[in-house]
Amino acid sequence: MKILRSLLFIPGNRPDMLSKATKYSPDAFVPDMEDSVPLSEKRNARKHIDDVMGNLLSLDVPVIPRINSLDSGLANDDIKIALKHAVFGISVGKISSSADINKLSNIIAVEEINQGRMIGSTRLIVWIETSESIINVKEIANSSPRIVALAFGAEDYTNDMAINRRSDDSEILFARHSVAIAAKSANLLSLDTPYFEFKNHEGLKADVETARSIGFTGKFAIHPNQIEAINNGFIPSEEEIEYSKYIVSEYQKAVKLGKGAIGLDGLVIDVPVVKRAQAVIDMLHKMNSRG
DSSP states (O other): OOOOOEEEEEETTOHHHHHHGGGOOOSEEEEESSTTSOGGGHHHHHHHHHHHHHHHHTTTSOBOOEEOOGGGTOHHHHHHHHHTSOOSEEEEOOOOSHHHHHHHHHHHHHHHHHTTOOTTOSEEEEEEOSHHHHHTHHHHHTSOTTEEEEEEOHHHHHHHHTOOOOTTOGGGHHHHHHHHHHHHHTTOEEEEOOOOOTTOHHHHHHHHHHHHHHTOOEEEESSGGGHHHHHHHTSOOHHHHHHHHHHHHHHHHHHHTTOSOEEETTEEEOHHHHHHHHHHHHHHHHHHTOO
16 A cells, blocks of 8 residues: 555646646645635636646655546546546545445546546545535445555534534534544545645644544645645654654564563563554665665
8 A cells, every 4th residue: 555645736727836836845736626726717727637647646655636626527537637537546525325336437538448548447535525425434445456545534424413523622522533433444544634734834733643643644735845744743753753763672572482472661562563563664664665
């Protein structure tokens, strides 16, 4: 499974931003045709994204355009533009059920045939951002092998629920956890909602820490200056790495002595704790072997 920590949104109707995007190093580019683009600019967004796609793909970084929702009447044209190019996949919002995924997959399959691509080769990042999608999130997560990640959209979710955003994010707590848990159960990546205070670096850092503690594996960036904090926040710190190595090493010594659990620094260390420590080490190895 690919590591996708930071995914940079780029408004599709802004050719200036699209051209500058190649200066940055997110884990994925997300040229946006949906929420950041006014209805009157949708056609222009497709054209601008089409024009710049070659430059983005030349960086050997996954490009995952976000298309408009199935009920918008715009998704088919968006898919045609995206699949003209060797994109990693597409991102789509307002998904409510597995029926939506089946409908979307059929549309994509037709275009894959038209473009001479293998059917099923286009991956999906699916946005969970309505009350109905939260209820159906497990079903959605397991509905198609195309799906590589679930993404949580807090703004659309709170809009659908007719509730206000709060500074402590308590209003999205259940939904946020639900998405991360469903993604993990289906062996998918989980991508947290964007942090919109793009000048609040400490706030972003804290938000990333919270997302990782919930179980998210990455987060969307709405501004290039968020990329570094997101990338750093979704990899183990030096302290985590060293302590994880210490746990694994001491436990391996104990196993040789026939022990199944040990006391270490005042804590009981048993199999689940060791597995968690080994997962940190494995993540480091995976990061070092990227490319």
